[in-house]
Amino acid sequence: MVRQNGSIEYLPGTGQAIPPKDRPGCHTNTVPEINLRDAREDALLASRAELIRAARITMAGQLAASIVHELRQPLTSIVSHGGASLRWLDKNPPEIEEIRAGLREMIQEAERAGHIMRSLEALTTNSTPAMNRIDLHETIRYTLLMAKNKFEKHGISILLFLDAEAACVQGDQVQLQQVLLNLVTNAVDAMSNIITRPRLLSISTSHPDADHIEVCIQDSGDGIAEEAKDKLFDAFYTTKEGGMGMGLAISRSIVDAHHGYLKVTANKTHGSVFHMILPVFDSGREPVSAA
Ligand code: ADP
Numbered sequence: 536m537v538r539q540n541g542s543i544e545y546l547p548g549t550g551q552a553i554p555p556k557d558r559p560g561c562h563t564n565t566v567p568e569i570n571l572r573d574a575r576e577d578a579l580l581a582s583r584a585e586l587i588r589a590a591r592i593t594m595a596g597q598l599a600a601s602i603v604h605e606l607r608q609p610l611t612s613i614v615s616h617g618g619a620s621l622r623w624l625d626k627n628p629p630e631i632e633e634i635r636a637g638l639r640e641m642i643q644e645a646e647r648a649g650h651i652m653r654s655l656e657a658l659t660t661n662s663t664p665a666m667n668r669i670d671l672h673e674t675i676r677y678t679l680l681m682a683k684n685k686f687e688k689h690g691i692s693i694l695l696f697l698d699a700e701a702a703c704v705q706g707d708q709v710q711l712q713q714v715l716l717n718l719v720t721n722a723v724d725a726m727s728n729i730i731t732r733p734r735l736l737s738i739s740t741s742h743p744d745a746d747h748i749e750v751c752i753q754d755s756g757d758g759i760a761e762e763a764k765d766k767l768f769d770a771f772y773t774t775k776e777g778g779m780g781m782g783l784a785i786s787r788s789i790v791d792a793h794h795g796y797l798k799v800t801a802n803k804t805h806g807s808v809f810h811m812i813l814p815v816f817d818s819g820r821e822p823v824s825a826a
Pocket of ligand 1: 541646721722725754756757758759767772773774775778779780782784
């Protein structure tokens with residue numbers, strides 16, 4: 536049999552020559568159907584293997600990209616605290632208290648890098664997040680503390696409306712922190728060029744219904760173009776110079792793994808609002824999905 540691509544396939548078959556007077560030079564031939572099926576299955580298996588190989592390469596690339604993205608901040612911080620501590624050490628006499636503070640910061644940042652690596656590992660091995668009782672209000676405050684330098688550098692004012700009465704959820708502290716830090720960092724980035732109005736970051740919590748808590752992170756940036764809304768949560772979608780486009784993709788997968796929902800809407804005046812909706816903690820109940 537000559538295939539469409541020109542290759543020749545030999546198939547066993549049984550046949551009978553047709554008497555020349557009817558159709559000269561012709562045979563009736565029976566090719567066991569199994570052979571054709573085998574060929575089709577071979578082709579299917581080959582293309583499936585190719586797909587799996589391509590998916591594995593993509594996943595490895597995504598993993599590498601997300602590790603780089605998440606580790607950049609603590610590593611940069613370690614280097615800058617190390618440099619500062621060395622300069623304090625060169626003073627005469629050395630500023631011991633400043634050096635001590637610098638070293639403490641370095642340890643804290645290195646521990647954060649370790650946490651990030653462990654939670655990334657958990658994400659990629661498909662294991663479910665550690666389900667502890669987490670106070671979201673505390674996590675929000677801690678996240679704001681982590682981003683303090685960014686707020687000062689970009690002149691961002693913070694408004695906090697932590698009004699939810701039941702602020703505890705079941706989840707992984709580090710992963711939820713990662714989501715919040717990512718949303719806050721994006722909000723700061725979105726406002727860093729704004730000069731005609733105040734740069735306002737507002738974080739509020741409320742209960743959309745009895746079973747859920749909603750965290751809204753609102754900025755006064757330029758907002759999100761209509762055509763970009765669908766792509767925002769895709770891996771590698773970025774509009775930033777040097778951006779990785781992994782933050783929102785990872786954030787959404789973390790929130791999904793917590794039976795929650797992450798979405799974006801336009802702010803009433805300027806900017807955008809990211810909404811993270813999670814089931815509230817209830818020790819005696821299975822988590823209720825927020826989607
Ligand atoms: P990165 O920060 O590396 O670009 P993200 O996945 O966190 O990756 O964000 C993807 C894109 O979504 C950003 O490049 C930006 O265009 C858009 N974006 C995210 N948050 C905001 C925001 N608060 N305001 C406007 N655009 C945003």
